[in-house]
Amino acid sequence: MIDKTVPSAAEAVRDIPDGASLAVGGFGLSGNPIALIEALLAQGTTDLSVVSNNCGVDDWGLGVLLHAHRIRKMTSSYVGENKEFERQFLSGELELELTPQGTLAEKLRAGGSGIAAFFTQTGVGTQVAEGGLPRRYDGHGGVAVASPAKDVRTFDVHGRPREFVLEEAIVTDFSLVHALRGDRHGNLVFNKAARNFNPLAAMAGRVCIAQVEELVEPGDLEPDSIHLPGVFVHRVVEVGTDIDKRVEKRTVAPTGGH
Known part of the structure; x- marks a missing residue:
């Protein structure tokens, strides 16, 4: 076993x-x-x-x-x-x-x-695909590291050309x-x-x-x-069933409320 x-x-x-x-x-x-x-x-x-x-x-x-x-x-x-x-x-x-x-x-x-990697439409036409998103600031309001541009290709989907951005897998x-x-x-x-x-x-x-x-x-x-x-x-x-499990925000109705 x-x-x-x-x-x-x-x-x-x-x-x-x-x-x-x-x-x-x-x-x-x-x-x-x-x-x-x-x-x-x-x-x-x-x-x-x-x-x-x-x-x-x-x-x-x-x-x-x-x-x-x-x-x-x-x-x-x-x-x-x-x-x-x-x-x-x-x-x-x-x-x-x-x-x-x-x-x-x-x-x-x-x-x-x-x-x-895979192609997705999510992010096409934005900085996600075009690059330039701040990844690290320099501490003075400037951008020290920005995201790079990604590969964008056009595929025929249901008879219509559409753009897709290439996203690499994470391991x-x-x-x-x-x-x-x-x-x-x-x-x-x-x-x-x-x-x-x-x-x-x-x-x-x-x-x-x-x-x-x-x-x-x-x-x-x-x-x-x-x-x-x-x-x-x-x-x-x-770790047991009594381990602490937090809730970010709890919203409840008033007692006796309708």
Whole structure:
């Protein structure tokens, strides 16, 4: 039997070196692999290049690594809700590759599927394709590094010529993901909104590390309920069902309201 379990989050991330690239699951604060992130923070790993939909908030998720200046570059779709992210980017401390959300998802999926690149209409006619988006500021209001122009080609679609921009796939050194449950072979099941970027991030990492709330034995998971097969997963650590899971904004109706 291939047992991929490790005893702790600290042990699971121990060989992630300074300068590594990471694909990290999560959408907002849903599905953040917080135990693995905190273990990475505790061991002092720095100079990280991180691919994730967003960067958590100031005191949670990837925001804890950002606040400690452990992240050199972010590749993200959304940069709101995090004042420290804004400050570091505008001051020139952080490099940012801003990527449309659907494009980012497909770049991760393509990387995990062995596809080198793909064409998409998203971004045609904008700086996404034409280049010039700020990636790093110089700290004085000027742009130190800008995005390059991308290859744009015309294809016939349903009898009409349309332009498409070439986007390269993403493959990272490691990936960190959170799942509701998993077995010792690495098969994973995600819960509702946490099934967002987690499967895609898992696919893109050369070494995928999954934290699971519940660890079960091989065969306990219904085959048709498995969202990500264990072939993509290399390490599994159980973190328990009482792990902290934050909500960015909670909106409720007044008590007794109509």
